[in-house]
Amino acid sequence: MKLALTEDEVAFRDKLREFYRTQIPAEFREKLRQGVELSRDEIVQSQRILNAHGLATPNWPVEWGGQDWTPTQRHIWHDEMQLASVQEPLTFNVNMVGPVIATFGSQELKQRFLPPTANLDIWWCQGFSEPEAGSDLASLRTTAVRDGDSYVVNGQKTWTTLGQYADWIFCLVRTDPNAPKKQAGISFLLIDMKSPGTTVRPIELIDGGFEVNEVFFENVRVPADQLVGAENQGWSYAKFLLGNERTGITAVGRTKVMLALAKERAARTKIGHDTLLADPLFAARFAEIENALLALELTQLRVVAGSVDDKPSPASSVLKLRGTELQQAATQILVDIAGPDSLPDAAGTQIASPLWAQRSTATYLNYRKTSIYGGSSEVQRSIISSTILGL
Numbered sequence: 273m274k275l276a277l278t279e280d281e282v283a284f285r286d287k288l289r290e291f292y293r294t295q296i297p298a299e300f301r302e303k304l305r306q307g308v309e310l311s312r313d314e315i316v317q318s319q320r321i322l323n324a325h326g327l328a329t330p331n332w333p334v335e336w337g338g339q340d341w342t343p344t345q346r347h348i349w350h351d352e353m354q355l356a357s358v359q360e361p362l363t364f365n366v367n368m369v370g371p372v373i374a375t376f377g378s379q380e381l382k383q384r385f386l387p388p389t390a391n392l393d394i395w396w397c398q399g400f401s402e403p404e405a406g407s408d409l410a411s412l413r414t415t416a417v418r419d420g421d422s423y424v425v426n427g428q429k430t431w432t433t434l435g436q437y438a439d440w441i442f443c444l445v446r447t448d449p450n451a452p453k454k455q456a457g458i459s460f461l462l463i464d465m466k467s468p469g470t471t472v473r474p475i476e477l478i479d480g481g482f483e484v485n486e487v488f489f490e491n492v493r494v495p496a497d498q499l500v501g502a503e504n505q506g507w508s509y510a511k512f513l514l515g516n517e518r519t520g521i522t523a524v525g526r527t528k529v530m531l532a533l534a535k536e537r538a539a540r541t542k543i544g545h546d547t548l549l550a551d552p553l554f555a556a557r558f559a560e561i562e563n564a565l566l567a568l569e570l571t572q573l574r575v576v577a578g579s580v581d582d583k584p585s586p587a588s589s590v591l592k593l594r595g596t597e598l599q600q601a602a603t604q605i606l607v608d609i610a611g612p613d614s615l616p617d618a619a620g621t622q623i624a625s626p627l628w629a630q631r632s633t634a635t636y637l638n639y640r641k642t643s644i645y646g647g648s649s650e651v652q653r654s655i656i657s658s659t660i661l662g663l
Contacts, residue, residue, distance in 0.1 A: 281345065281348065285352060288327075288349060289352055291325065292352060292356035292358050295321055296318060296356070297318075300317075301356060301357040301358060304357040305529060306533070307533075307628065307631055310359055312437045316392045318359040319359070319392040320392060329361065331366070332371065336386045336387075337386070343577075352525070354524070354525025362392060364397055364398055364434075365389045365390070368442070369385075369396050370386060371513070372442070372512060373386060373389070373500060376460075381462075381497075385462070395438050395440075397437075397438035399443035399487060400443075401431045402427070402428060403430055406430075410454045410507065413446065414429065414443065414444070414445050414446065415447075416445035416461055418447070423494045425463065425493075427488075427489050428486060429487040430484075430485075431484045432486070432487050435465075435485035435487055436472060438465050439465055440463065440464055441462075441465055443462075444461075445459055455507045456507065458504065458510070459503050460499070460505075460506035461498060461499055461500070462494075462498040462500065463492065463494050469492040470488070470492055471487070472485050472486070473487075473488070474486075477637075477638065479633075479635070479637040480617060480634060481638065483638075521591075521592050521595060521596065521642070522572055522592060523599055524568060524569045526599070527599050528565065530599075531561060531565070534609060535558065537606070537628070541609055541611075561602065564594070564601075565598055568591065575587045586655060586656070589652040589659075592647060593649055593656070597643065597649075599642050600636075606635070606636070607636045609632075610625075610626075610629035611629075612625075613629035613630070617630065618631075
């Protein structure tokens with residue numbers, strides 16, 4: 273097990289640090305550091321800068337813009353990006369559909385879609401979950417019936433994150449309703465969101481935002497050459513994609529940034545004759561979270577150092593489980609620091625409550641999702657008990 277970086281890895285890290293802090297617009301990084309979401313155009317601009325320097329898709333094959341990096345180098349690339357508050361490349365493009373097309377798509381699909389996917393000329397969204405097929409994804413009912421050179425798609429997808437921005441959607445569809453197993457008969461189809469018969473309807477979340485959507489398909493004709501891989505093999509491609517989805521969910525760097533901000537704000541918050549940061553009980557909360565985060569970081573380094581041929585380790589479930597718990601703890605402490613100032617919701621500058629405090633409750637509520645997506649905490653505990661503990 274190797275936890276210390278080599279001289280070459282330190283040099284690699286320092287080069288990335290310099291790039292992130294000088295080439296990505298400072299106003300973008302400060303917005304993200306303060307917990308403010310970037311606009312669509314700002315996200316696109318940020319990814320295009322990364323892509324122009326070979327830093328958007330390091331996990332892809334080299335021939336399609338990837339980097340021949342070690343697992344440790346990819347870890348450094350991602351961790352330093354979070355520490356610098358740089359917008360991460362759009363996960364739907366970089367960690368989901370891109371690797372699926374690169375691995376299972378035809379040469380024509382690769383040439384057509386991979387370059388614009390890396391450069392965010394195409395913004396993808398994910399069409400997997402349905403109203404009756406969330407945790408039990410294999411029960412999906414959206415159908416795609418072959419008709420000449422096209423598939424005719426009918427059905428509904430839900431919880432489609434950032435679908436309001438998307439140009440294309442990658443979908444799991446049922447192409448063989450008579451398959452002997454529900455996991456069989458599913459295909460992986462690429463659909464232009466501008467196709468006639470496609471409707472996007474926003475869903476308001478508990479934090480008041482519209483991050484997710486419903487997508488409806490009514491007799492949508494999709495060219496058959498937009499099928500990825502073989503018909504009825506989509507479940508295998510979906511499992512491959514979901515294995516990539518957890519990349520970065522641990523978010524050690526992002527949690528470090530949130531805790532640093534929390535400390536700054538606690539140090540400016542007066543209680544009696546001192547500050548909140550000087551309060552022994554509050555300081556103990558910080559220490560507990562920081563110690564847990566350090567333990568998580570060391571575990572992550574151990575997993576990265578021990579990875580073989582990029583195969584996922586069962587310990588990634590530990591990282592996902594604990595990482596999301598600590599992200600939620602960081603958002604909780606920010607709400608507690610804000611106190612009554614956390615109650616107004618997007619009231620703006622017309623009141624004394626600072627903007628960061630006004631956002632804190634919405635952020636806290638939004639981060640409840642982290643222990644659900646990418647495999648819920650209950651699923652991760654089951655994996656840990658069976659594959660690590662042998663129970």
